[in-house]
Amino acid sequence: MRKGILSLTAAAAALALGLTACGGDSGQTTSTSTASAPAAKAGKIGVILPDSKSSARWETADRKYLEEAFKAAGVQYDIQNAQNDKTAFQTIADQMITNGATVLMIVNLDSGTGKTVIEKAKSQGVPTIDYDRLTLGGGAAYYVSFDNTKVGTLQGEGLVKCLTDKKAEKPIVAYLNGSPTDNNATLFKNGYDGVLKPKFDSGDYVKGPEQSVPDWDNTQAGTLFEQMLTEQPKIAGVLAANDGLGNAAITVLKKNNLNGKVPVTGQDATVQGLQNILAGDQCMTVYKAVKKEADAAAKLAVALAKGEKPTAASSVKDPETGQDVPSELMEPQAIYFDNVKDVVADGYVTKEELCTGDFAAKCTEAGIQ
Numbered sequence: 001m002r003k004g005i006l007s008l009t010a011a012a013a014a015l016a017l018g019l020t021a022c023g024g025d026s027g028q029t030t031s032t033s034t035a036s037a038p039a040a041k042a043g044k045i046g047v048i049l050p051d052s053k054s055s056a057r058w059e060t061a062d063r064k065y066l067e068e069a070f071k072a073a074g075v076q077y078d079i080q081n082a083q084n085d086k087t088a089f090q091t092i093a094d095q096m097i098t099n100g101a102t103v104l105m106i107v108n109l110d111s112g113t114g115k116t117v118i119e120k121a122k123s124q125g126v127p128t129i130d131y132d133r134l135t136l137g138g139g140a141a142y143y144v145s146f147d148n149t150k151v152g153t154l155q156g157e158g159l160v161k162c163l164t165d166k167k168a169e170k171p172i173v174a175y176l177n178g179s180p181t182d183n184n185a186t187l188f189k190n191g192y193d194g195v196l197k198p199k200f201d202s203g204d205y206v207k208g209p210e211q212s213v214p215d216w217d218n219t220q221a222g223t224l225f226e227q228m229l230t231e232q233p234k235i236a237g238v239l240a241a242n243d244g245l246g247n248a249a250i251t252v253l254k255k256n257n258l259n260g261k262v263p264v265t266g267q268d269a270t271v272q273g274l275q276n277i278l279a280g281d282q283c284m285t286v287y288k289a290v291k292k293e294a295d296a297a298a299k300l301a302v303a304l305a306k307g308e309k310p311t312a313a314s315s316v317k318d319p320e321t322g323q324d325v326p327s328e329l330m331e332p333q334a335i336y337f338d339n340v341k342d343v344v345a346d347g348y349v350t351k352e353e354l355c356t357g358d359f360a361a362k363c364t365e366a367g368i369q
């Protein structure tokens, strides 16, 4: 494992050649570049993505948009994926700093791992940006994400809308929460609890089984949901924290001929999630325009790499330290069958990848051009 990481990072070290190296026996992927534009004064930006399985977004959207932004700014960068390996995460960070990174942008695997990296970077004079996930107690220089409580609110409201459309009476609602070590999962839950708890309290809805899915692991989510449905066969709605978890629930519902009858939520507007919506098996997803997030983070990183001290639009209080972290937070958008087309129009997914096979007719029905 270690050997694989080292050899890949060696490839990363060859960045002066402007090479792109992919894959390796450790599963890490890396892309590096030296831009031809005048990058003379700017330092190098290192980015560590978390994994490629908990959501398609990290490799299909975040990497792509960050790369585009760095290329446009003409700065050197090195984007690697820790593939959910906490040891690799630290190793990659260390090696990025050794290889001359002057700014680090991380999506932590948990706050502990993030904090170690941030502190190490700080001791070397390398500023850090918490990208998408806030590192609790970490003290990163900046935090760039979405309004994650709002994401959860949209999910809660989405489930209510779909249950209302189905005229569900006293529906039993199950929760498949995100990873217990991801601060975002806490924020999402705060958001949907805000909508659903009053319904449970008033007796309009019934709180069913609830599980947090370690590392957002989709396979584990399937096993957990299978147990939940065995325990409570009358589950009538599923608040799933992202499209991967939603798809895990849908797969189990399909086996029980309940898909389409039991609304399921999601997040990330992945091709799979959108197809599940088109098929009528998923109630909604939350679209987060990752391009905006990547652009905002890249802008800060580029300024930092040039030795500037950029200002951020707002700030978020780190609940552990009570300190304000300068932040940029983007707006999420709820997506249902009727506005799947917005995600395509925004260029986040293409019609070609979405409207394959049986989905072609659904795409036409949903007005996707």
Ligand code: BGC
Pocket (backbone or CB within 6 Å): 054, 055, 057, 132, 133, 178, 182, 184, 185, 216, 242, 243, 267, 268
């Ligand atoms: C991100 C989500 C993603 C999840 C799993 C969260 O921190 O905000 O977009 O689905 O992690 O990767």
